[in-house]
Amino acid sequence: MPHHVDLIVLLALGFGLALFFGYIAARLRLPPLVGYLIAGIAISPNTSGPVGEIALANQLAELGVMFLMFGVGMHFSLKDLLEVRRIALPGAILQILVATLLGVGVASFWGWSFGSALVFGLTLSCASTVVLLKALGDRGLLDSVNGKIAVGWLLVEDLVMVLVLVLLPAVAVLLGGKSLAGQETTSSLIWTITLTLLKVSGFIAFMLIIGKRLVPMIMSFVVRLGSRELFTLTVVACAVSIAYGAYAVFGVSMALGAFFAGMVVKESDFCHRAEEELLPLREVFAILFFVSVGMLFDPKIILEQPLHILSVIAIITLGKTLAAMALVLFFRYPLNTALTVGASLAQIGEFSFILAALGISLGLLTTEAQNLILAGALFSITLNSFMFYAIEPVQKWIRARSSLARLLERSSDPLAMLPDEVDQSYLRDQVVIVGHGEVGKRITETLMQQNIKVVIAEENREIVEGLREKGIAAVSGLATEPSVLIQAHIQHARLLVISPMDILDIHRIVDIAKQLNSEIQVLICAENKEEAELIRIDDIGDVFYAKEQMAINMSQHILHEIHKAHTK
Template structure:
């Protein structure tokens, strides 16, 4: 007897094709992320062939976002950031501002409203954690000063994007999107939103940092690896859900702080290890769902806009980073490493674009350009990284003054 099983169909199509295209991408020395996005394009509504349930894929992607942000929190290191704070903090903020303005300029040429241009530019300004770390590891520079600066820079970018995810819903009306139905003004709404965030952060720092490690400690005493894995998953999802329903902040922020609090405990390494399979599986579904939103016709409809998007990501953003690092007195090789590391976009761009679409701040064309820009920049990044590292002289690196 045949049963209608849209959830099972979506999982089978999404994971099955993601595995197939991920293997092909790996075979051709490309990040598997490319394969996952292609899988989503294949089962999306804009291409012929099997069609997955987009609503279910979006729900599953929400879990993927929660677990991705939980993983970012688990690997968040204040020590790494503080060691390069003099260059990473101002450098990342200025680079985000420059890239956002370039994206807004491109959006203006296309006749888009300024609010949409702002979200579009913001999505182009942040590099992919996955791609950046793998590039540094591949060239064995993650433990060098260049690598520490790149990682610190990335941490600042991630923190700015977390803040953007929190504030965008409150600012949506001002930016021309779907605003709140409340009669409260924009300024008051932002203040209320920030107050909720502060309340949530205080709750996590005062109570969460004691309760979460205590729960995992009790779980460890049971000697059950299965229960420990389940406990980590329950904490990630539970804190994200509670943050949204009790404090009115995003799932993403809740999951990030759950990971960050857990990162301070003695169980952080084991929690990261045990949660990795589930994080990977749902992250794959997130990238598949992003691919489903991609309309390939954008290549024909707006070829110049696509070229402009890639130029902003690969050239504009990189030149900005290179110039900032050089302005701080670092060598050209250090500046080139940072520039190459940031010459792509990825998961945070997709999360921001998904939120922007739900708030009416991005249209399908803008989302398609972001996805296409990510695909092309991720493909070009290894070539650019190899060229800059092997063609430029590896001269000395200026040490920061005390």
Template sequence: MEHDVALITTLAAAFGFALIFGFIAERLKVPALVGYLLAGIVIGPATPGFVADISTASQLSEIGVMLLMFGVGLHFSMDDLLSVKRIALPGAVVQMSLATVLGLGIGLWWGWSMGAALIFGLSLSCASTVVLLKALESRGILESMNGRIAVGWLVVEDLATVLILVLLPPLAGVLGGSGPADGAAPLWQTIGRTLLEVAAFIALMLIVGRRALPWLLWQVARTGSRELFTLAVIAAAISIAYGAAQLFSVSFALGAFFAGTVMRNSEFSHRAAEESLPLRDAFSVLFFVSVGMLFDPAILLEQPLQVLAVVAIIIIGKSIAALGLVLALRYPLNTALTVAASLAQIGEFSFILAGLGLSLGLFSTEGMSLVLAGALISIALNPFVFAAVEPIRQWALRYSALARNLESREDPYAQLPMSTERKYLEGQVVLVGYGRVGRRIAEAMQEMDIPHVIVEQNREQVETLRKTGKAAVSGNAAEPAVLIQAHIAHAAMLVIATPDAINLRQMADTARTLNPGIEIVLRTHNEDESELLRKEGIGTVFLGEEELAHGMTKHVLQRFAPRPVTAAA
């Protein structure tokens, strides 16, 4: 009996070559994503030898897009975005606009149509969240203020790109492609209908989905079956994406994104993310492989100047725009350089946009190859761009007075107001970090009327604290000037409530130098690190797991402790 094994052959080739090239990429200290794209090139039609089934790979990549967007929605936090909204929102919008204009201009200069040039510019404007997260994690700065700003910036870019994905199909006809706008209905009616359909879908998800999905997960979780729970998560993601496309004419990507955002509200969101992660990773690999299959390596030899121009826009143009915007918003040079390095690459959303343009007849395979070339080169170079941030900063601070002024520019929230009460300036507690742990400590001290000064990197958070009458200073507590502004020299205690393992010792050393007798209390998530800190005698160390076990043990012992026997009267 003959069997059609196109699907099995495509899967075997895609996963096999992705593993080989991904492993090689990681060994070369390059993101594995580059290896996945190279695997797609190898099994694509542009290279000799085995050629995988493109139509099968295309459908598999659609599932990859769904699960990729579902993961983005599952980890999307409005609170994280709002915490950096004053820099992330205007910065991302202006930077995307500038990058789009650069791409649009160069596309028109090359003789492309308006639609193709616009798709090209939009594809170059959005950076890869996946690449950024891996870069920040590898440098241990994901939880830092600079890391949060960079991630918030890219979240705004992702949301803007989602909106573009919604509006692009109805505008395709006007831009010279094949789309709904080619019909008899006027453009404003087409766009209005599209926005109404999207609004109806979002309303349905927020009203019904927010209640139905958590209830469904709870019912499945009660069965105790891990397989059923994983199946429920994946079925919800793909079914909602498919239903959104069929009933509301919404893209698979948008449907899956909102499925993730709604599921995030469930108490099982962490488990849903954990259980779906292997399948999301697998199909994400297939997505990148299928994108690589569309790339024609010959373009590197045939159009080297065009490729160089694309890379220049991505790495130089976007970085300079971001650098200027962050500095214009009065953030220090270090933050500006970190954000600039974060945006010096493009990735998954660029592929999705370019692929949509290709399907709508707006974009050409030549343009797609240029976008892919820009992505491959910029992602491969991104680790080196990040590595250059600190040397560039040190060089600028050494030889440029302007750079020194930008790094230490006056910040109204970097020092306590002159009107601060004396109780906050002597014998107080200096609390570093106002996250989930720091906030609870501050609330407890407030109830006990214990004077304290909060040190927090988030300027917007400090501004909010100041408005409520709390003593707060903006800045990185690893810098002596920041602790000096918190009057650490006369403080009774330093409480480090942020899990910043890199700067923790520097904070403690600075505090001890300025105040040898100060008591230091700190937290850690790592058992080995807690042992080292205790041996060094830095201060009183609290390990999260230990405190949780202590609290639970105390509750159990109180419940089952023998009760005293009372003598009979």
């Protein structure tokens, strides 16, 4: 076959088989990513059948890495991270440490060198952003407290892995590998690490001082031209050009450059439009990235080293999960949060592949290690859906054993009870507000300005701590648990306000509130029109949702303006 059609053959085989296997994976309720990896295995030189050009696949995979990292940068929200920083920051770092030590211990037992074992452990410590966001999104958990903790946790993991990608080439020689720059003496190594950190600092400073202003300015200028294709081209150019510029000018990885490109685009007023325009292209190259990863996998390792693969899967799905759950419970979050975060992190993905490829290029990993990592990713991603399905049964099983449940739920948690400073006279005719998101926050501010007593019931412990520092009565916990509403003194409240949440949870909260206080009035903020209609049919309270209220307010304003015009 002539070489000038190698790219077309690769794209035809890659996309065709990715579609086929991705469809099968989706029908089996697995992430399509599993199908893409299998498509890569099908056209791998390690299997019989059609073979794609792996060198071309690797080049396309580089673009895939850029767009994946660009997407991670665009999803990075400092505000969301700060909301859960007290659990996400120490939790993620400790969990990475535990998973890495488990990987190092197992690899050392196999007789690997320390450098190889360390990189191997790091590849097993970081979960996939793509898999996590998809899993949480499919279950409607992205905007929940549990979802925000899991995403914040993963953002910290991503930042740590970005730092590892930057520093690993500089310390490769020290770990027994080879330096990309060729320096091998201790003095040269120290100079290389120092120079690397200076270059990274210079690039970050450049992006935060100049890029943060320049990129939104360019996007604003292009938007005024009114050309959709030019806007799309601007976003693509930002992703690729900044990634390459980071490598060519500052000598840092293109992955880091793409990450910061996403961060500065997020700062613009057109970030949502940019994400929409780039999404199809990003997903196309992400598919090629996973296909190319699958092409590197040799299925024979499943038969040759089944115990090694089982060890890797155990570290990812059990070691990481149990470590994450223990840390969440240590920070006094509920069992449901611990199970959700544990399931969210029980897989590995794109960062593991990127780090494994870097480890091979630095002589720190072998193809055998890469195959073990790929096998671990394939099986852990496949099992991840089942782990989410297991959350509810496992929670019921634990709670059925009351002594174990009491131990895990930490019933003595001080944030689960109102502080002693709250006067008992305050807890009469108060308004209980469930949830302190954007809606709950505005309602609270308005009521307190009118000197109306409020008590907040909120899942996020850090929000509860912040409210108490301001002197606002608040309790931590799930309002679907009777103890939380009892602590909020719902039995003496005159009004219950429920922020937007899952409709099943709304029913549970109202049922508990009515049992404790049959006379209480209930106000419910619905997510959309359909949900509002369902709640109205069930007649469990007065319902409001944003678009309806906006239409009512605008109609009243229009009528007011027309009336003013007629009276002049």
